[in-house]
Amino acid sequence: MEIIKIHHPHAYKGDEFPPLAIALGYFDGVHNGHRQVIQTAIEAGKEKGLHTAVMTFDPHPSVILNKEVKHVRQLTPMADKVELLEQMGVDYLFIVHFTKEFAGLSPESFVENYLISLNAKHIVAGFDYTYGHRGKGTMEQLPSYSQGKLTQTIVSKQELDAEKISSTRIRKELLSGNMEETARLLGRRFTVKGHVVDGEKRGRLLGFPTANVEVGPDYYLPGVGVYCVRMLVKGAWHNGICNVGYKPTFHSEKEEKPTVEVHLLDFEDNIYGESICLEWFTRIRDEKKFDGLEALVAQLNQDKKFAIEYFENV
Numbered sequence: 001m002e003i004i005k006i007h008h009p010h011a012y013k014g015d016e017f018p019p020l021a022i023a024l025g026y027f028d029g030v031h032n033g034h035r036q037v038i039q040t041a042i043e044a045g046k047e048k049g050l051h052t053a054v055m056t057f058d059p060h061p062s063v064i065l066n067k068e069v070k071h072v073r074q075l076t077p078m079a080d081k082v083e084l085l086e087q088m089g090v091d092y093l094f095i096v097h098f099t100k101e102f103a104g105l106s107p108e109s110f111v112e113n114y115l116i117s118l119n120a121k122h123i124v125a126g127f128d129y130t131y132g133h134r135g136k137g138t139m140e141q142l143p144s145y146s147q148g149k150l151t152q153t154i155v156s157k158q159e160l161d162a163e164k165i166s167s168t169r170i171r172k173e174l175l176s177g178n179m180e181e182t183a184r185l186l187g188r189r190f191t192v193k194g195h196v197v198d199g200e201k202r203g204r205l206l207g208f209p210t211a212n213v214e215v216g217p218d219y220y221l222p223g224v225g226v227y228c229v230r231m232l233v234k235g236a237w238h239n240g241i242c243n244v245g246y247k248p249t250f251h252s253e254k255e256e257k258p259t260v261e262v263h264l265l266d267f268e269d270n271i272y273g274e275s276i277c278l279e280w281f282t283r284i285r286d287e288k289k290f291d292g293l294e295a296l297v298a299q300l301n302q303d304k305k306f307a308i309e310y311f312e313n314v
Contacts, residue, residue, distance in 0.1 A: 001082075001085065001086040001090050001091060001092065001093055002091065002092050002093070003082065003092075003093045003095065004092060004093070004094050004095070005095045005097065006094055006095065006096045006097065006114075007097045008096070008097065008099055008101055008102040008105075009101075009113070010113070010117075012117055012118055013117060014116065014117055014118065014119040015119065016119070017051075017053075017092065017118055017119040018050075018051045018119065019049070019050045019051065019119055019121045020045075020050055020051050020052070020053045020091075020092065020118065020119055020120050020121060020122075021041045021042075021044045021045035021048065021050040021051070021052050021053070021120075021121065021122040021123075021124065022041065022052075022053045022054070022055055022094075022115065022118070022120045022122070022123055022124070023037050023038045023040070023041035023052075023053070023054045023055070023090075023124045023125065024055050024123060024124070024125040024129055024131070025037060025054075025055075025056065025125060025126065025129060026056055026057055026060070026061075027054070027056055027076075027081060027085075028060075028074050028075050028076055028081075028167045029074075029075035029076055029167045029170055029186060030076055030081060030084040030085065030186075031075075031165055031166075031167065031170060031185055031186045031187060032158060032160070032165050032185060032186065032187040033126070033158035033164070033165035033166065035088070035187060036155055036158050037124055037125060037126055037155045038054060038085070038088055038090065038124075039088070040124045040153055040155055041053075041054070041122075041124040041153075042088070042089060042090070044122050044124060044153055045091075045122070048121065048122055050121055050122060051091040051092065052089070052090050052091045052092070053090065053091060053092035053093070053094060053118075053120075054085055054090050054092075054093050054094070055094040055096060055114070056081065056093070056094070056095055056096070057095070057096050057097075057098040058078055058095050058096070058097060058098060059072070059098055060072040060074070060098075061098050061103065063098075064098055064099060064100055064103065065100070065103060071217070072218075073217075073218060073219060073220045074218050074219065074220065075167060075170060075171065075174075075186075075190075075219075075220055077216060077218035077219060078095070079193075080191075080193070094118065096114065103133065104133050105132055105133060106132055106133055106136075107131055107132030107133070107136055107137025107141065107145055108132075108145050109132070110131045110132045110137060111131075111137070111142065111145040111146050111150070112145075112146075115146070115150060116146060116149055116150065120150060121150065121151065122150065122151045122152065122153070123139075123142060123150055123151075123152045123153075124152070124153045124155065125139050125152075125154065125155065126154075126155050126157075126158075127139070127154055127155065127156055127157055128157075139152060139154045140154070160184065160185060165185055169185060170182055170185045170186060171220060173185065174190060174220055174221075174222055174223070175220070175222070175223045176223055177222050177223040177224075177225050177227070177283040178283070179222065179227065179280045179281060179282050179283060180282060182222075182280075189279050189280060189281065190222070190279070190280045191277055191278060191279045191280070192215050192216065192219045192221065192277070192278050192280075193215070193216055193219075193275070193276070193277050193278075194213045194214050194215040194216050194219075194260070194275075194276060194278070195213070195214055195273065195274060195275045195276060196211045196212065196213060196214075196233075196271050196272050196273060196274050196276060197212050197213070197214045197272070197273075198212065198272065199211075199212030199259075199261065208263050208297070208300050208304075209263065209268065210243075210261040210262060210263045211231070211233075211261070211262045211263075211264065211271055211276070212259065212260070212261055213260040213261070213262055213276060213278065214260075215260055215278075221244055221258065221260065222244055222280055222283070223244070224244055224245040224246070224258055224286070224287050225243075225244060225245065225283050225284070225285060225286050225287055226241060226242070226243050226244075226283070226284040226285050226286075226287060226303055227241065227242045227243075227244065227280055227281065227282065227283050227284060228240075228241060228242075228280075228281040228282050228284060228306070228307045228310050228311065229241065229242040229262060229278050229279060229280055229281060230278075230279045230281070231262055231264060231276050231277070231278050231279075232276060232277040232278075232279070233271050233274050233275075233276045234269070234271065234274060237279075238264045238265070238266075238267045239264070239265045239266075239307065239308075239311045240262045240263055240264040240265055240267075240307070241262070241263050241265075241284065241300075241303050241304060241307045242260060242261065242262045242263075242278065242280075243259075243260075243261045243287060244258050244259075244260055244287070245258050245259065245287035246258055246259070246287070247259065247287075260278075262278065263300075263304070265304065265307060265308060265311075281310070281311075281314065282310060284303055284306050284307070285303070
């Protein structure tokens with residue numbers, strides 16, 4: 001997959017790219033609804049003899065258009081989005097640098113300068129996709145704005161259990177700790193990436209050594225609680241239990257953000273400083289404050305037993 005980063009205004013001409021079927025969207029999560037849009041573009045490309053492209057935007061438009069928003073967490077930060085799109089077999093990925101100037105383009109200018117000038121021939125987007133200044137352009141208007149130079153496919157609302165599949169719905173399930181529903185909507189298990197950093201090292205003293213994971217700042221995290229997870233480290237996957245929270249047994253004051261601590265089952269290698277990927281399976285329980293270390297260790301043993309039995313049946 002070839003990645004083209006576009007800054008406005010750009011100087012690309014149509015003959016610099018092969019004829020393209022382009023899927024349009026921000027695609028945070030690359031969830032089952034998004035996949036339907038992208039797969040439709042891939043199939044249209046095959047049918048019409050076109051290469052396939054995806055056009056997305058960076059940073060998130062709300063960071064530019066909303067003065068109160070300084071940073072936006074995502075289900076799939078750009079590096080993960082690139083990886084998932086490549087796995088789907090997309091030929092080109094256009095990443096448009098989102099600015100106020102770009103946002104101010106009229107729908108006609110967007111169509112001319114960001115679709116036709118990139119040699120687009122067929123456009124695919126969801127039924128509610130809009131473009132141009134204040135989102136005034138709709139997919140129904142695309143043939144008119146392109147003066148017949150573009151054909152299109154509008155993908156209807158994608159539902160699961162009679163409710164739209166959306167990034168908002170997935171975030172709600174994720175923050176509630178419902179990892180099964182999150183996976184069902186995404187079409188895969190939720191993952192985050194980060195690296196192992198020094199922690200408070202209490203776990204080893206308790207007989208439960210943990211990897212303190214610093215998750216990348218762009219990721220959403222599941223809600224506070226204890227989970228069954230798998231961790232990819234040093235090229236291999238290992239089963240474990242993960243606590244997302246504030247360790248109330250040891251801390252009287254709540255920190256600004258939760259910590260992520262992973263105890264790997266049957267694994268004791270030194271992994272400080274290693275880059276890792278966490279894959280989330282199911283929530284075991286709430287995080288809670290224990291009366292003493294003995295009660296905490298007893299609960300950790302129960303959590304470990306639960307995880308061992310869970311992974312035996314996955």
